[in-house]
Amino acid sequence: MSRFIRSGRNIFRRAAALLIAMCMAFPLAACGGDDADKTARDLKLEEQRTVRVWYCDERYTNYINFVAERFHAANELVTIEPVLVEAENYLEYIYDESIRKNNAADVYLMLSDDLEKACMMGLTVENSTYSSNYTGENYSSAAIEAAKYKGKLYGYPISFNVPFMVYNKNVAYAVDTFSQLSDYCSNYQVTQENENIIQLVSWDVSDMLVNFGFSCSSVSIGGDTGDDSNIVSADRELLKRAVEEFVKFRDEFGIVRSESTLDSCTQMFADGQLAYTITDVEHLRTIDESGISYGVCEIPQVADGLEISGISENMCAFVNPYSSSIEVAKAVANAMSYDYASAINSTIGFMSSRTIQIENNDYEESHGKVYEIYSESNTKAKFMGASYFYTRFEIMLHQIWDGENLDTAINAFMSELKPQE
Numbered sequence: 001m002s003r004f005i006r007s008g009r010n011i012f013r014r015a016a017a018l019l020i021a022m023c024m025a026f027p028l029a030a031c032g033g034d035d036a037d038k039t040a041r042d043l044k045l046e047e048q049r050t051v052r053v054w055y056c057d058e059r060y061t062n063y064i065n066f067v068a069e070r071f072h073a074a075n076e077l078v079t080i081e082p083v084l085v086e087a088e089n090y091l092e093y094i095y096d097e098s099i100r101k102n103n104a105a106d107v108y109l110m111l112s113d114d115l116e117k118a119c120m121m122g123l124t125v126e127n128s129t130y131s132s133n134y135t136g137e138n139y140s141s142a143a144i145e146a147a148k149y150k151g152k153l154y155g156y157p158i159s160f161n162v163p164f165m166v167y168n169k170n171v172a173y174a175v176d177t178f179s180q181l182s183d184y185c186s187n188y189q190v191t192q193e194n195e196n197i198i199q200l201v202s203w204d205v206s207d208m209l210v211n212f213g214f215s216c217s218s219v220s221i222g223g224d225t226g227d228d229s230n231i232v233s234a235d236r237e238l239l240k241r242a243v244e245e246f247v248k249f250r251d252e253f254g255i256v257r258s259e260s261t262l263d264s265c266t267q268m269f270a271d272g273q274l275a276y277t278i279t280d281v282e283h284l285r286t287i288d289e290s291g292i293s294y295g296v297c298e299i300p301q302v303a304d305g306l307e308i309s310g311i312s313e314n315m316c317a318f319v320n321p322y323s324s325s326i327e328v329a330k331a332v333a334n335a336m337s338y339d340y341a342s343a344i345n346s347t348i349g350f351m352s353s354r355t356i357q358i359e360n361n362d363y364e365e366s367h368g369k370v371y372e373i374y375s376e377s378n379t380k381a382k383f384m385g386a387s388y389f390y391t392r393f394e395i396m397l398h399q400i401w402d403g404e405n406l407d408t409a410i411n412a413f414m415s416e417l418k419p420q421e
Contacts, residue, residue, distance in 0.1 A: 036342070039130070039335045040074035047077065049325050051332045053317075054083045054105035056090050060158075060315075062347040064109075067336050070343075080332060090114075095121050098322035106323040107333045112146040112155060112314040115382040116227055119149050125319040125326060127153045130334040138338065140375035143353040146314035149227055149382065155316030156337035157353030159344055161281045162312040162374045163210040166294050166366075171197060172275040174297040178245075181276065181300060182252060196272045201253040203278035204262045205401055208394040209380075210278055213299055213310035216242040221389050222381030229383040232417050240410055245302045247400050257401050269294075281370060285349030288363060296369040312377040314353065392416045 035041070053064055061084065068080035083105070087093035091114060098104040110118065118124050127134065131153055134144055139157055147155030167174060171194040175181045185200050204210055212219075218238035223231035249255065266283040268274040270290035278299055279287070287294055299308040317333040319326060341352035345367075355371060380390070396413040400406055 036339050037070065037074035039331050039339050040071045040078065043075055043078065043328065043331045045075070045077040045328070048079070049077060049328045050079045050081055051106045051323075051325070051329055052081045052083055052104070053107045053109070053332065053336075054085050054094065055109040056085050056087070057109070057315075058084055059348055059350075060109060063344055063350075064336075066343050066347050067332075067340050070340060071332065071335055078328060078332070091118055091121060091123065094123060094320065098123070098320060101322070104322040104324070105320050106325065106329040107317050107319055107336075109158065109315060109317055111380075112316050112382050113380055113387065115146075115149045115154065115316075116229075117384050118318060119154065120384070123318070123320055123322075124149075124154045125321045125323075125330070127156060127319075127330070127333075129327065129330045130156075130338070133334065133338050138354055140353075140355060140371070142312055142374055142377050142379050143314060145225060146312070146353075146379040146382070147316050148225070151225075155314075155318055156333040158315045158317055158337055159281075159350040160312050160314050160353050160374055161209065161350075162370070162377050163213065163278055163280045163299065163310055164370055164373050165276060165278050165297050165299050166269060166287060167276050167297065168197075168269065168272065168274070169293040169295050170194070170272075174295055175276075175300050176297075177301040178249070178303070185253070194275075197275055198273045199254075199268070200275045201277070202255050202260050202265050202268070202274060204260050204265055205250075205255055205257050206260075206394070206398060207262055208390050209311065209313060210262065210280065211246075211397055212390065212393060213308040214242060214246045214302060214397070215239060215309060215393065216302060216306040217309040218242055219393060221386055222383055224378075226379050226381040226386075227383050229385065230419050232389060232419055234414060234417055236410065236414060239414075240406065242302060242306055243397070243400055243406060243410065245306060246397070247406070250401055257398070281351050281374075284351075284367075284370070288349075294366060296366045296373075298373055310373070310377045311380050312374055313380050316353075389417065 055064060064082040068082060071078055071080055085093060094105055094108055134153055143157040147153055147157050181201060188200060219234045220231055222228055262279065262283055265274065265277045266279050266286050269277045270287050270292055272292055299310065301307050317336050319329045319333050323329040338354060341354035342356050344350055344352040351367065351370060392413055396409045399409040
């Protein structure tokens with residue numbers, strides 16, 4: 001068989017990952033909170049309140065509607081009004097509408113990438129009333145760090161996105177290293193059981209979130225907290241080693257960048273035509289609904305001394321200081337993040353930032369592994385201008401994959417790594 005038809009790392013789990021595994025094994029009550037309507041019921045009001053929840057990603061519509069109905073049923077004095085905002089400059093729009101006083105969002109959903117910008121614009125209220133919920137007992141360090149800026153907690157984590165590898169259990173198994181994956185491909189034989197497989201290994205080599213981990217800790221953007229704009233650097237030699245190994249996969253697995261997207265690879269996997277792929281949380285529902293028997297593992301180690309250092313994106317709720325009822329807005333944000341977290345997967349197919357039990361036993365093992373991988377991820381940097389560096393990294397990988405001289409591409413990327421003024 002042609003090697004272009006391609007299609008397990010034992011790790012020491014950190015304390016956070018162990019806690020997540022424990023939470024996966026017990027009911028929601030064991031992971032904190034035995035009353036899903038507690039926030040709504042405990043909110044003492046004497047008059048009707050309307051809380052406007054703004055969001056710019058329509059995929060969250062069903063979940064926000066669910067929260068609105070559930071919260072109102074538990075406290076009839078609170079009406080949640082979801083507002084899908086279509087604005088090119090989301091934060092600027094929130095700010096412009098807020099200062100007019102008559103059209104202010106009370107709560108808004110936003111990726112934590114823009115947290116510094118929101119704080120600088122005066123559009124955040126510290127998450128203090130319910131801060132006791134936002135500890136390692138209920139959220140991973142990745143979720144909590146994403147909701148912080150300069151050490152202060154502002155956000156209410158809703159959901160996350162993180163890349164990971166999936167494998168078809170009928171024809172493949174978990175691998176720890178890309179060397180093991182290559183061995184699997186070299187020894188692959190076509191049988192009746194795997195006759196539907198048309199490619200062994202493929203993934204979207206263009207997507208930044210999926211591929212940033214292949215930097216193998218050689219690139220630092222924002223430091224450990226992701227909000228230090230003075231930390232923008234790369235270890236050139238380590239980066240060169242990492243991308244040298246990365247580009248080998250082009251020929252090893254026969255991946256054509258223009259033909260392999262997250263959508264196409266996920267669908268191929270769900271159709272039983274692909275043995276291994278790298279996907280993310282936002283595409284996991286396609287696989288779940290396909291009924292295919294699959295497993296989840298970390299993206300394999302690239303080579304000796306080159307372990308993947310993945311990053312995660314985080315959607316959080318924030319309270320607008322221009323809200324006419326900040327305490328009620330805080331209650332709604334907390335309910336969205338904490339109280340009703342178990343409904344996120346069932347309503348929109350995403351995974352809650354809160355470490356909760358997956359109620360569908362078919363998904364418990366695979367989703368639990370995703371939570372574990374998320375808990376060990378680095379959060380995407382959230383200082384203004386950080387997106388520029390991620391874009392430059394993505395461009396560098398594209399250039400190298402497409403055949404440009406490796407040193408030329410790396411040097412061009414390195415020349416951009418300086419704090420933005």
